[in-house]
Amino acid sequence: MLNGLVVFVALASVLLAAASGQMQAVTDSVVASAGGAVELAIGLVGLMAFFLGLFRVAEDAGLLRHLAGLLRPLMSRLFPSVPVNSPAMSAMILNISSNMLGLGNAATPFGIKAMEELDKLNSKTGTATNAMVLFLAINTSALAILPSGVVALRASIGSQDAMGIFLPTWFASGCATLVAITAALLLSRWPRYRLTEPSPIAIGSIPGEEVAGMEDLNAPTPLRSRPLRQWLARAFWLLLFAFFVRTLWASRATATADAITATASAWMLPILVAVLMLYGWVRGVRVYDSLVDGAKQGFQVALRIIPYLVAILVTVGMFRASGGIDLIVAFLSPVTVFFGLPAEALPMALLRPLSGSGAFGVMAEAMTAHGPDSLVGYMVSTFQGSTETTFYTLAVYYGAIGIRNTRHTVPTCLLADIAGILAAVLIVNMMFG
Numbered sequence: 001m002l003n004g005l006v007v008f009v010a011l012a013s014v015l016l017a018a019a020s021g022q023m024q025a026v027t028d029s030v031v032a033s034a035g036g037a038v039e040l041a042i043g044l045v046g047l048m049a050f051f052l053g054l055f056r057v058a059e060d061a062g063l064l065r066h067l068a069g070l071l072r073p074l075m076s077r078l079f080p081s082v083p084v085n086s087p088a089m090s091a092m093i094l095n096i097s098s099n100m101l102g103l104g105n106a107a108t109p110f111g112i113k114a115m116e117e118l119d120k121l122n123s124k125t126g127t128a129t130n131a132m133v134l135f136l137a138i139n140t141s142a143l144a145i146l147p148s149g150v151v152a153l154r155a156s157i158g159s160q161d162a163m164g165i166f167l168p169t170w171f172a173s174g175c176a177t178l179v180a181i182t183a184a185l186l187l188s189r190w191p192r193y194r195l196t197e198p199s200p201i202a203i204g205s206i207p208g209e210e211v212a213g214m215e216d217l218n219a220p221t222p223l224r225s226r227p228l229r230q231w232l233a234r235a236f237w238l239l240l241f242a243f244f245v246r247t248l249w250a251s252r253a254t255a256t257a258d259a260i261t262a263t264a265s266a267w268m269l270p271i272l273v274a275v276l277m278l279y280g281w282v283r284g285v286r287v288y289d290s291l292v293d294g295a296k297q298g299f300q301v302a303l304r305i306i307p308y309l310v311a312i313l314v315t316v317g318m319f320r321a322s323g324g325i326d327l328i329v330a331f332l333s334p335v336t337v338f339f340g341l342p343a344e345a346l347p348m349a350l351l352r353p354l355s356g357s358g359a360f361g362v363m364a365e366a367m368t369a370h371g372p373d374s375l376v377g378y379m380v381s382t383f384q385g386s387t388e389t390t391f392y393t394l395a396v397y398y399g400a401i402g403i404r405n406t407r408h409t410v411p412t413c414l415l416a417d418i419a420g421i422l423a424a425v426l427i428v429n430m431m432f433g
Helices: 002-020 023-061 063-070 072-078 087-100 104-119 130-141 148-157 162-187 227-250 256-282 287-304 306-321 324-338 346-351 356-370 375-386 390-401 409-432
Strands: none
Touching (some): 002 023, 002 306, 002 324, 023 063, 023 104, 023 306, 087 130, 104 130, 104 390, 130 409, 256 287, 306 324, 306 390, 356 375, 390 409
């Protein structure tokens, strides 16, 4: 489906540009988008290298095995074809957790690692498995607990209720996630997609090979912790907690909730890094060596996704430059206004699955023009916090493992996007309309 969609959008962009006299703008967009895609991929190299290095530390320390064991009941029901003690389970848990906390920088490397591990259980190279589709659908539905980036932007524009989008974001992203899971499971049973479903590779079916991370969860974990390291780790966390409390106390002049949110947003990512590195050190892992080994893999993966990013971002750029988004807005706005979606917020809803930077710019512009605490301001903020850039995520994750036959991924993710937008419109109108 993705192949046909890309061709259709590219041809439609050319026809629209020819009809509206925007051919030069489309030409400029092709050049800029292609260069931007490469710059974006190169920018991911450092993040990929570092966070996959951290993943390797956590894997060597046994943390991933324990995480998978804690969430065994839920994950085994959602992903029955994936062994619960596979590294894929742990990577998916870290990815989903990072997304929920608004740690997008950490979520992407963990998500790509999960896709690589899922691909090891794939008998048909280049074709997405049901587990891959479901994981990507959950990822793009963007279940969010702390939309810190949106809250920070609202506060910077002068919102008196920067955290007012918390409840709408939880509701909208929760609805999107439920629809994503339901659609992925139901569409996987559709005859068209069942015919192309890869059969899972049975564990132990490859002679002479073992699947990494398949240790028995019930087996005792070797105790490699050292008392001195344990005490030093505890002292570190006590000091860090003291600094955190002091930071909150220093910002007591602002609203308490806003101070807590801003502080938590700034601290979460460094704390995640500290947790993984300190846990590995206490467990006796050679942290530096593990970081380097994981970073080598991250560097190679970041370069592999460049062709896929170029294809998606150039196509999206052409469609925007040709006026395709504006045409759809003009066509749909009379209908969407009737359902409570203002015409001023419609471009954000249409652009969000296509372009993260474009949607962010539209959101900032809408809040500046109409006010962050207006109905439009609340709505575009909720769109940003409760949905994800679907086609970018698809290009990055599938591009990392060379998936070309995406099966029911696109309809599943788009249904989740639509559900998130509709839920956001409903809850924002109920609360602020």
